[in-house]
Amino acid sequence: MTRVDDLLDTVLAIAREDDFSEIDAISIGGSLGRGEADKYSDIDLFVLVAVSDLHSYATNRLAIFIARLGAYAIRRGPVCVANFGYSCTVVFFDLTVCQLNFNNYLTVSPSPAWSTSHRVLLDRSGYLTELIRKSTDIQCDPLDDYVEAYRYFWIRMLFAARSLRREELWRALRYVAEMRVPMLTILRMQQGCFMPGLTRSPLTRLEHEVGRRSAEDLNFMAPAYGSDSILACLRAASEWFDRSTQMLTYHSRLDITDTVIATSIRTAIDSLGD
Template identity: 40%
Template sequence: MPPSSLERLVDRLVRTVGEDLPLWIESASIAGSYARDERDEYSDLDLFFLIAPGSDVTVNHAADTLIDWVGDVVLRRGPVLVPHFGHSITAVLADLAVCQMNVNTRETIELNPMRSASRIVLDRNGYMTSLVEQSKSMLIDISEVYHEHFCYFWIRALYAFRSAQRGELWRAIEYLADMRKAMQQIIRIQHGRYSPVVGPYHPAKRYEEQIGADEARILEFSLPEYSRKSVLQSILESVEWFSRATQDTADFPIEPDMRGSAEKIERVVRGGV
């Protein structure tokens, strides 16, 4: 089977060690499944680029240049600023393969545990190598992640309920989708499948069926029809599910004030459905 467009792009980047990239690009690295050698025919290619200090190149110019460098792009989105990752450019190639590029300067790039699996191809001054090594030593406090999604869920539940009460069903459904994301995160954390390298949405294959089944059950009650009654019922059932799922706090204790606020929101939702 001939190599895919992404495999050819990776081969070119590695073979030339980035020599065909502009000099204002200080470093280039491969991330995601291509860096971990876990790719399949459906994988995207994640590339990270760092603009050299002192360069007057704008992010928009860098994006245009990198799109030309990739070549054969039929759809493009970005640059869009993504928190903790930088300016993101998505390029869809003619064979519908997707290349995701992130562009940073030294001022915008952040330490991130997910960088620890990066495969550095070009590093003119050693800056990215040092950053990746520092990222490897970062520890993720899973309790903080758990609490973040706990609070996020209840805030979104309140927004969803108020939007539904106003009759803004489209907005309530958007908030329901946010609630569902938090529910999925809680499931994965409780299964011990939250990984700063692999990412929260990609469990190991042997866990996929178990976690996927739990997530599928969420969809049974969190995808409403376009009616006020159905949307409110989905919000209520999502709230009830989340409340039950987070009752056992032995591993992730919830502060009384935080728990009390969640229970107050749950009572408001129950009273309005």
């Protein structure tokens, strides 16, 4: 039995106890839910509780639940996160990481991500199963995802440029890392394998979908820790994004304001080395 199996068995055993009868459903998400996990993957658990006051539950009951999971080294939370209810991160002494998200019926709604990345482990009322079924019926317009990726990229590019101006290299690197998210979306769209809800998958998971060469197109997104290399990274990312987005039919449907702002940000990047 693996460490993951052992922890999941413990979680389910606790949830089935009378003392935790308020736990209605549990699912596993992330790479484990998609069947793509490796030995470094976190354990992402979604817990649906039949309570009206989620804040009170998070304050008074979560610590009891987490303590039952076994000895741990670090715990962060509970923290209220938009669209995720109350989130707790638990790091065990063997460095296994478990991310627990607690929600009630008011904090969850159908989403494409449910149908692509969640596996139900427990569902007393059938509510979660029905939620996932409804999620599969949602018709998504890829244009919406394209516009979101386009805007997110250029906003992060602007933030990175401003951080370089302030000589805050650590902050610039943070925004460089976040730029990878929309770039992965565009890469998937290019290859015809984009799925809503999977925009944040690690680059290595793309290799079996789009081929190693296409996946390695984004290797310039890991610069050395220096202002010159970060600037070179931003310029390379800008060129790649321009070239890649213009190959997609969605690009012609962008609002003119989006392209004007992108041009302004690109100009600001070009002037950074002056």
